[in-house]
Amino acid sequence: MSTLNLNQLVREAHEQNNYDSLISLIPYAKLLGIECLRLGDDMVFRLPANQDNIGNPTLPALHGGVIAGFMEHSAMLHLLMFMGIPHLPKIIDFSIDYLRAGHYRDTFVQCQVWRQGRRVANVAITAWQTNQTEPIATARAHFKVDEP
């Protein structure tokens, strides 16, 4: 895996509008079932409803950790896809506010990079289910983006 060429993978994914190879690179993303949807210049990440991601069995609702993990990984992919970073960004810190229950249905995420410096990037992440204006969670994260 040391010959992993992320830049090339990202370029091919953009060209073919198929991000499966980028997703399947990371076992944890495959475990959750994360997908990428390209909408013009925007990228929306989707987490299809999956029994294995349930935390609260009575509602039922997704595990808060799954929502957080999905958001963190979406932010990382977003940086990889749009910021021309040739290696995997490393998480520094992650802070999430849970606004509504994450029901057992498809979840969507969109990211906004507020600042990318030479060493650190700041990303805001929003997750929603039925309506983008009613997020189930918002989060922010810092990633280390310079050479490992």
Added chain:
Amino acid sequence: MSDSPIVARAQRFLSVLRHCQVLGISVHSADAQGLILRLPYSPQIVGNPETGVIHGGAITTLMDTTCGISTVCVLPEFEICPTLDLRIDYMRPAEPNKDVFGFAECYRVTENIIFTRGYAYQDNPDEPIAHVVGAFMRMGKPADLQRTAKGAGQ
């Protein structure tokens, strides 16, 4: 031995969380002072295929669960406590092929909110891989909730 009811309640809580079963999370220890859960290393939760390091999301799930279940250490009866917010600071990368332990304690309990804090570690609790703080909302006992829901007529 007086701590064993807390262990039993923590185990019962954990056993109904499907995603935690998928990750293989188990109760390591629990008493009035706090809770320790164990996340076994497994290839399916790797976040960096080049290094084999566990994904931050799996650590977040471990710590959200640990903080959430640590409420049984301080509450006399089971209450539903959804997470309000959670913050994780990564001190150092986790080492591959090693289990991760999550410790959490409730450091302030009010009528409505429980404030929790904790850390994740591998070999040595004095060298944590991450620090965590989280706030949880007290929704009351499940029976209270049902009564409220009926009374409110949805």
